[in-house]
Amino acid sequence: MPWVPAAVVVADTLVVAGARSPGWWATVAYAVAVVGAVLLRRRLAPAAFVVAVGLALVSGVGVVLLAWSAYGAGRAVVGRSGGAVVVGAVVGGLVGQVALQPADGPVVRTVVSAVTTYLVFAVLPLLAGRYLAQHERLVRHLRWSRDLVADRERLDERLRIARAMHDSLGHRLSLVSVQAAALEVADDLPDRHRQAVGQLAGAARGALDELYDLVGTLRGAVPGSAAPGIEAVDGLVAGQRAAGVPVTLVSSGVPGRVGALAGEAAYRVVEEGLTNAAKHAPGRPVTVSLAWEPDSVLVRVTNPVDGARSAGGPGGFGLAGLDERVLAADGMLRHGRTGDGFSVLAMLPTVPPDLEPARPATRRTVTLGGAIAVSILVVVLLAMVTGVRT
Template sequence: MSEKPAGDGVWWWARRRSAVLDVGLAVVSGLECAFGAYGLIQDRLHLGVPAAVVCVVLGALAGASLLVRRRWPVLPVVVALVFVPGFFGVVLLVVSLYTLAATWEWPLRRGRVVGLAALAMVETFGMVWFAMSAPPKTPPAEPLPPTWVYAVTAAFVAVGMAVAPVVSGLYVGARRRLVESLKDRAQGLETELTLLAEQARERAWRARAEERTRIAREMHDVVAHRVSLMVVHAAAVERIVPKDPVKAQQSAKLIGETGRQALDELREILGVLRMTEPREQVEAPVGGLGELPELVEQSRIAGMAVSLTVSGDPAGYAAEAEQTAYRVVQEGLTNAHKHAGGARVAVLLAYVPNGVRVSVVNDCPGADGVALPSGGNGLVGMRERVLALGGAFHSGPEPDGGFRVEAVLPSRLRLAREPLG
């Protein structure tokens, strides 16, 4: 028996109504056993009043054993098996067998349940057979029925008193255990759903954090490069206005165009943020490998001594890969504008067997140039972008005092070429 669950019950009863039911059954069974014992002593054995009183008390106690049927279910069965041969204790036997089958674990205690039920059936069959086949005190007016009638009747009574309660108890017990298992499963599913909800909230938080980081990188890439060009042009205008007004006018025009480009790119990014479509369907338009010459030309117009070298067999790459390569070159040129004013810069785009390699290498910066502030996050963001695609990234000083920014993106990101014909 399992321990009594927490509730409004008392002692071993889970609920008060269960206690009331058992008390009622114990009273009925006690009265039935007491009257049966009194009839056995007075009407059949004729043992006198003292013996009758003792047997009545014992019968009442036997019926009262149903009070513990939920705690010790085998006890009322044993008591019933003792009193059934005396032609009383029917209520006690039926209720105790039902309780035994309903409360005991059938797979674990199958032998005990079957053994006690079989013993009760044999006793009941023998009791009924003996009562029906006993010779009457007076000669009957009609002939007695054949013996097989007694046997069939005794068998039916035995099945009804022993087998029927056991079968009913097994059904009710199995149903009760099924309901408990379903409740446990429901609680387990509820707990699992709670954990899944917490995990979903955590994933959503991480996704928002990653998206904020991605937006911050885009904003940095757009603003840092364009504003660096604008500052360089503004410094050039300041120097050449007295000497060459025409060239200063051209530089001022470039400042305006660069500012408008920066505003357009910022407007495109902010427009994407206002949209409700999934990120896979809408991306902020950025450059690719084919736009590197234009990017290099913008820096050359700003006064940078920059060259672009392309080698290998050109091939198309996935949009995210080309955008990342474009951003790496953009970041390298931005760093050169900030920290290597007047130095020569070499941009390399190489289509190699294991992928595509881009690098930006500047010579040792001179004393002149414009010092621009740096947030220090551009190269970190580039490294994370490249590594997320499975590539390799390197940034650091060169032996001659220059600086190198280089990234290699794997060949698996290369687009398949369409077959000819």
């Protein structure tokens, strides 16, 4: 909700102004710091949590920003570096809360009160945000697993159909072809009938060849087969260049990981685009681009076309089948004229980074968390020395 950040700034500033009664300049400076932490939370939630912990230690009562930023950090942290920053801030803030308690009262009661307050306004929102983030990640993982199971079932069904066609229809067509060939070489067959039988034999052999091609296509989708993926686009483009087609491959962004269906769909998009370009604009330059986004990859094939050649458009069953393949991979396909050229564009999903297997913490991660904790303790010491927090 867009009004929440503004409400956090106002509420936290009013709480500090009412409880600590600082001067107007100190109140304005604190409000500016809170605004900075709120703006920082949009892009770097762990860093905003560190700032909120420091402001809470300095002010002693700035818990509104602390709770809100802790919840946001719990929702946003997915990597080891972010986790180290959050853990370091939690440890440093807890030690700082204990160190800043006055020594003239009951020590145990004071420490317990400080720790309880810190747990309620910092650790509890952090854990709540982390729980919701893990829940959403689990839901995405279950959906991803469900899609994989559905894809496996579709592939198994295609294999079953391929077997049935090969065993039944292939056998019958083979018999028709053999019987037609036997009639074709018979001595007592009239010439008029021999010609018809020859056409029948040729049709049967052609149908049998097409059947075997179709069965091979269906079997090509079996799990474990060497279906080309997006990593094979470079080789495809290189093969077109070797054949004399002027193809330019442009890649931008940080490459991510794509699933098997999305990778094969990306390869087929490039393959179909190059085929259409060779058919409708032979010898003209073709541009293949791969634009990597945080959660998707954009695959585009663009080529100039002649008006006379493209009157009917480069579409057909190839693009229709390509659209079905892209949709099966949870992607989106667009194709059509773009100025004086023709473009085929597909947007395909990449595997979310938080579905990658977790890796153990390294020395660098631990060092980062320790540095954050020490930095917060330095802020605490400065607050004690300068008298900002007594």
